[in-house]
Each structure stands twice: as structure tokens, then as C-alpha cells.
Amino acid sequence: MARAREIGIEIGVLPTGPTNSVLDVDGVGIGHTTIHRDEAPPPEGRGVARTGVTALVVAEDAYARPAAAGGAVLNGAGECTGFIGAGEWGLLETPIYLTSTMQLGRVYDSACRIELERDVRVADAVVIPVVAECDDSFLNDCRRMQVEHDDVVAAHRAAMDSRGGATPPPEGAVGAGTGMSCLGFKGGIGTSSRITPEGHTVAVLLLTNFGERKRLTVDGLHLGRLLPEDPQPRPPAGSCIGVVLTDAPVISADCARLARRIGLGLARTGSTAHNGSGEIFLGVSTTRRAPGLSWEAGDVVSGAGLDDLFEAVVDASEEAVLNSMLTAPTTTGRDGNTSEGLDPTTVARLIEELARGN
Template identity: 70%
Template structure:
């Protein structure tokens, strides 16, 4: 399925990285394990893994977080914001699978680092609710799925093509702005040569508020054949940059993800959990969280802020355009944004 730029939809003014994805940040990888079956139970779910740096446990990366609306969960969020550091990959999954993914993430960390036995590790695992399409009363995700996503993330680092998006991994059962949502990513490069990339798990909003490159597409479309009875809930947003930023600056970058979601149509409904984390790979920390360089702060962050907003807005669209129409539990359906009607409205609006 095409991404936004494949269809001539350009968001913002900054150039993208080579793959227009999180893979444009050196050392970062993204992998998925998709669980899609109908027998014996309907499963539209999975797990995605973002590797920030293979040696992050020994040399943590600066981290910071922000919350737009807190009706959701992300393990490790408090520790990352308190210590301003992250030492594990970030895992994404569906709400009721979070515990299973957390357990598997601990096992992966224990396998890789025997010293965890005395120092403890708190994996970062974020969730969104995929119960519109997925039979969430059954535990579909296995330890093998988590290990598969992690191995795929390690293998993807330095890749020359964009990673899977849309209805893959954790995005398999997600819905967004009245259409099929899921995994979306995009990147930007700044004038001073830094790369800023955003990864989203989109599962928020209602159809009438969908906005594409400033065009109020949602108000121009007829009502959906079927939508969740309440606004789809939540978006986990991750931003990672190779700029030398500290934890406080990572939190400021993370907060800007919400501006990108707002441009696409988010209003952060009551039951929605917009939880954001930012990470920097340009500085690294020792086990006592001491940086190995001088961070970029203050007005030096200004070039990074629009990069986050543009990449987040485009990542929303990529998550929807690359996702095929999906039928799931009880015949519930989320239709793809990539349709002749939507494309015609976009051409007319531009």
C-alpha cells in the first residue's frame, strides 16, 4: 500500500531521511510480529519492537516523556522520565497483552545481560486498545512473537527501505479517525544535519475530524458503514533523534508529537491515551546516567521542534494509507483510508 508521499501528499517543508522512517537514525531498528487468524478465535493483534541502540542497557540513551491524555499505559515511562534514560527497546502491543509482552521483554534482557540479575531492568511497553477488531478476551501474543519482533528489529538496522507499516505488529487491530490505523513512521532532517524520526501506534479520533494536509477530508465524506461506539482510544508516540539531547530536551521533543496528531485531527478524547516518549542517540550515558558529551539545549532545540511535528503528522497518514481494510471480531470493519473517494477529495482540495 502507498505511503503519503507516494500519493503526492507532502507534509511540511523539511526534507525527509532516505527511508522517511525511524530507520534513518543510525542504530535504530523496527520489527513486528503479526497475529492475524480466524480459527479457532479471531485475532487481529501483535507486537512491534523499536530498538534504540543494541547496547542501551550498558550505555543508556537519554529519554523523556509527555502525556497529552492519560487513559492508557506505558510501563517504564516513570523510570525513563525520572532517570532521564532508557536502557531497553520499546515494545508496542494491545492493551490486554501488555503483561505478556513485559514478561517476554524481561526474558530478552536477562538473556542478553546476566548482570540484570543484580541490577534489575524495567522494559518500556506501550499499549492501545484493539478490541474493535480483535477478540481481546483471549491472550493471543506469545513469548515467541515478542522474540520474533525483537530479532526483526535488530536485523532491520541500517536498512535501505522503510519498515512495515499499517496493519502489522501492534497495529494489526488498530483504528484511527474512522479508518484503519496502526503503525506509522516518518523522518525529517534539519539544516544542521540532524535526523528526527517519529514512530506512532495510531488508534484515536473520529472520522469527521480527519484532516489530510490541511484538507478537512472527514467532513467531506459520508458516514462510515460502521465505527466503534465510542471514539477509538489512544496513540503511543515515539520520537528519536541523533542530535545530542538530554532527558529534559527529549521530553520537550516528545510533547511536540501531540501537535502533529492535532494537525491530523486528534482532540484527545476522554478515553484516549496519548502517551509520548522521546529518545536521543547523539549522547550516551553511563550506568550512573552521566553523559558522554555536551547536550543541545534551549534555542538550539528550535530546529528539531518542527521536524517532530511534521514527522508526527505524516506518520499518522502513513499508518492509515498503508493499512488495508480489515474485518475482525463479530464482523466489525475498519476501512482503508486509501480509497478512490478520499484520493479524489485530496486532489480537489489541493
């Protein structure tokens, strides 16, 4: 397994950050709990589990000093708790958790418990954690409640510990991405970052679970047409949860504009946002924080100044999709269903052949 750049795929012209991931944004951390279990069904066991939890910590003190945030929806067949509040207030005050559709309630409960334990003020002022989901039921037995409180705590702890990390975080079939499929192959967690000419860092995290193999596009090349058909075809619906983080001082309305550009990156890889797919995106500025939201006008990046940030989001989103697939191995789950890993060697060979005009 390899990331896109390790096999010569370089999306766009902007440079990446040191880890080419969300860890390049100061103060951000990401952690996973992967649940991979093969047991008999109840009462003897808990069945086949290919699921998990991913926690994205935007700032350690987000509840005390919320970050500017905004969201966008490309197609709304999905769920993200806290999304309405972020849109109304323009603020994010909790980590962002990703998981599978049927586990969302459990993760939400645990996220509340984590915040209550971290800040006593939550008991009086309450909190609405941000928890988003994709459907992993092709590989995961979603009839069983596979996620426990300790799994969410472990993902959060790992995210806190990862801040400032110098190496890329795990991608592919990890955490919430364990049971996801993308463009007819194994999908999951993917991330990438860019540095703008002004020195701002922009990073994208995706949970990919969408699309058809025949539409797979890599850096503008229609590779899906050259690959064997999916041996276990499935409906093209799915979902993609996307988060864009930047250290640029951006107001909440423009965080939503950044988030919307994730959809352009997905389209480059072959997404058409099918009727049953949920493409839900959040944008967050880690430097525009309450109570410091009253920036002087000259300090805020806005208007045409956002163009480089927009470019960074689109390119990082496209690359994050590819990373989510190229790092994910073939996975077999519920009822023997199999999601084939996208072989990096095959991708590199096809790109070379197309470049030679073969």
C-alpha cells in the first residue's frame, strides 16, 4: 500500500505540508479505533465487525474558545450532528467524530461524556458534539452495536497524542474507514494538505464511501475504464464526509465556502453525488477563535484572497480520495462480501502507459 505521491501522483501545483495531512495544521490531532472482529452471531459472539471510530481534534480548548466553522452539503442522504448549530452560530466547540451510520448514537453519547469529563461547564451550558457517518453495511454487520464507549475514548486519546506529529497518520481501512468502499474499491480515511503562497496551511480529511469503479479518475486519467469490472458490484450510493482545516483567519461564512470546494475534488475522482449518497462537508479556521472573533478587517482572509485557499482545498480533496484508496488493503467482511484494494503498482503502470500513449 502507498500514498499517491509515493507512486508519482502529484495533484495540483501547490506544495504539501511536511506530513501532507491534517497534522500539518497546528494544534490538530487525529486518532482511530479500528474494530475488526470475526465472531459467531449472538448469543455466542458479536458477529463480523468491520467498523470503527475516528476522532479529529481541532483544538484542545475548543469548548472554551470555539473555532470559526461553516458547512456545506452536496447531497444530503446522511447525518452529521452539530451541523445545524455550526451553521447557525458559525462555531465549532468539540472534536469531530466519524463512524458508521448505525453507530452514530453510541459515538454521540460517548462524545458528550468525554466533554463532560473535560470541562465542568458543559453540565450547565450543554454541548452538541459533531458526529458524522457513512454506511459500512456492505462489509460490517450493522445489526450489532459494535462500538463501545472505550473505543471512542481511545480514538480521542490517540488524537490528542498525535498533535504535532512528524509523520502522516494511518489512512485507508482504519477507524471509521474500516468498512468503507470507494469507486468500486476499498476506501476509508484519506488526508492531504497544501501550503498557499501566503504561507497558510490547508488540510483535508475525508471518509470516502462513494462512487462506481467505471468512473474512477486519477489526475485526469480515466483509469476505471481500463480496470476489470467490480466482481461484487454494489449500488453507487454511499457517502463522503469531508473536513477542511486551515490556519488562515477565515470568517464562518467563508469556512462554508471552503467546505463547499471539497465537492470539486470529489468530482475530479469520479463522484457524481448519487441520489442516495451523503456528501456533507465542514470547514474550520483554527486561528479565528472565540472570544477572538473580532479580527480587524485587514487580518481576515476574504474575497479574492480566498482563491489560493479554494485551490488548496480542491487539490487536497482529490489527493485525499486517492490516499484513502491506495492505502487500503482488500477487505472481506459480512457474508463474505469483499472490497478489493486498489493496487498502487497497477495504478502507476496504467498512468505510465497512458503517458506514453499506449
